[in-house]
Each structure stands twice: as structure tokens, then as C-alpha cells.
Amino acid sequence: MVGLRERKKQRTRRALIEAALRLFDEKGFEETTLAEIAAEAEVSTRTFFSYFASKEDVLFFDGASRLALTVEMVSSRMPGERLADLLLRLVRASLQRAGDDDLSMMEAPLRLRLIMTIPSLQARALHLLLDGQLQLARALEDAFPDELDHVDAAAAVGALIGATKLAAISTINRGGSLEQAEESAVRAAQLALRGLSSIG
Missing domain, CATH: 1.10.10.60 (Homeodomain-like)
Structure with a gap:
């Protein structure tokens, strides 16, 4: 309590x-x-x-906690869980957490607009994105010690995050709703995971 x-x-x-x-x-x-x-x-x-x-830290207020939860999910991989299944579970859980947080959802369009139009925020977002992907790739490599090396893990994380984020942003930029952006992210994840099927 x-x-x-x-x-x-x-x-x-x-x-x-x-x-x-x-x-x-x-x-x-x-x-x-x-x-x-x-x-x-x-x-x-x-x-x-x-x-x-x-001020920048305020705008990225939920980044560290969301990354920690995602890394924790990877670290607690279920026995026998395949790479594609784990990654799709990560995407769905991330979208679920965002949907449960009314503040994150309510302010998503504003935050996206600010990040896309202010150079210092773009730079900060890219730095956080790269750092987060490196942490996630390390966790993925540790979770699949006999199946993935650092290149496999990096490719999987880069493909998944790049696909989902770009699909969601593209949907919002075309006037789509947050719900449509979520659907786009899941569809993009599924497409990326098909391409990653040869890994592991």
C-alpha cells in the first residue's frame, strides 16, 4: 500500500x-x-x-519507467517462449500501459507535435530512443543466450521499434486517432516480426 x-x-x-x-x-x-x-x-x-x-525531462516523464518495465518483461521471458512471441507481447503490453495511463494518452498528440517541431527535443528523443534500444537489445541477448548474439538482438530491437514507432507517427500525422495509431503499431510489429522469423 x-x-x-x-x-x-x-x-x-x-x-x-x-x-x-x-x-x-x-x-x-x-x-x-x-x-x-x-x-x-x-x-x-x-x-x-x-x-x-x-523542462525536457518533464516532457519525457514516463520514458524511464516504461523502459524499465519493458526490460523487466524481457528478462522474465517465459520458458520456451519464442522471440517473435515475446516481442509481440512487449508491443501489446506497451500499448496497454499507455492506454491505462490517462495522462500519457491525453497528451500524446501535444508531445508528438513538440518533439517533431523543436530541434532540442528531437535530439533528446533520439538520444533516449538509442539508449533504450541498446538496453533492450542487451536484455534480449541475455534472455536468449543460446539463440541470439548481439547483432541478432540489435536487429530485432531496431526492426521492431523502428517499425512500430514510425507506423504510429505516420498514422497520427495523417490525422488518425490514437486508437488507429495503436492498430498501426501492432500491424507494423507483425510485419517486422515476419521478417525476423529467421532469427533464433
């Missing part, structure tokens, strides 16, 4: 995220200051730094 102190920290963190996203949408990312975010969330700037190191 989560204690009172932890619940208060979670509320403060969420208030900062909501305030930042609201201001980014109304004023623009570069025009919004840390002080304004803190004031909007009714906390001090010092408190802001207890939760986030920068």
Missing part, C-alpha cells in the same frame, strides 16, 4: 507534468520558464528540481 508521503509526491509530480504540458501548449515550449511551471503547479522552483532536472 502506498503511504501518504508517497501519494503526496505522486500528486506533486503529476501537477508539475500537467502544468508544464498546459503551458507548453499555450505559450510554447521554449517560451515557458521553469519558474512559470512551478508557479502553475503551486510549488517552488526548488521543488521542481526535486522531481525534474529540466
Whole structure:
């Protein structure tokens, strides 16, 4: 059970995220200051730094936790589970988690628009994406020690993440809904996994 102190920290963190996203949408990312975010969330700037190191960190608020859960899923591969089955399970679980998080889903179009239009955020997103793929590839190689080497694992992760992310973004850019983007991601994953069937 989560204690009172932890619940208060979670509320403060969420208030900062909501305030930042609201201001980014109304004023623009570069025009919004840390002080304004803190004031909007009714906390001090010092408190802001207890939760986030920068404005960029607020925008990528769920990246680390989602990556940790995904790596954990790979590490706890079910006995005899095939590579393609595990990877498709990862995609479905990731989409399910995003769907269960109302904040992530509600703000997805805004976050995508900011990342696609602001160079510093593009750079940060690419850095996080590459780092995450490297971590996931290492976990995959460890989960299939007798079947995959580092190249196999890297190819599998790169193909899967590249296919799903690009399909989802392409769908949203064409005016599709988040539900349609999810469907596109699953379809892209299935296509990528067919191509990966020779691995392992």
C-alpha cells in the first residue's frame, strides 16, 4: 500500500507534468520558464528540481519507467517462449500501459507535435530512443543466450521499434486517432516480426 508521503509526491509530480504540458501548449515550449511551471503547479522552483532536472525531462516523464518495465518483461521471458512471441507481447503490453495511463494518452498528440517541431527535443528523443534500444537489445541477448548474439538482438530491437514507432507517427500525422495509431503499431510489429522469423 502506498503511504501518504508517497501519494503526496505522486500528486506533486503529476501537477508539475500537467502544468508544464498546459503551458507548453499555450505559450510554447521554449517560451515557458521553469519558474512559470512551478508557479502553475503551486510549488517552488526548488521543488521542481526535486522531481525534474529540466523542462525536457518533464516532457519525457514516463520514458524511464516504461523502459524499465519493458526490460523487466524481457528478462522474465517465459520458458520456451519464442522471440517473435515475446516481442509481440512487449508491443501489446506497451500499448496497454499507455492506454491505462490517462495522462500519457491525453497528451500524446501535444508531445508528438513538440518533439517533431523543436530541434532540442528531437535530439533528446533520439538520444533516449538509442539508449533504450541498446538496453533492450542487451536484455534480449541475455534472455536468449543460446539463440541470439548481439547483432541478432540489435536487429530485432531496431526492426521492431523502428517499425512500430514510425507506423504510429505516420498514422497520427495523417490525422488518425490514437486508437488507429495503436492498430498501426501492432500491424507494423507483425510485419517486422515476419521478417525476423529467421532469427533464433
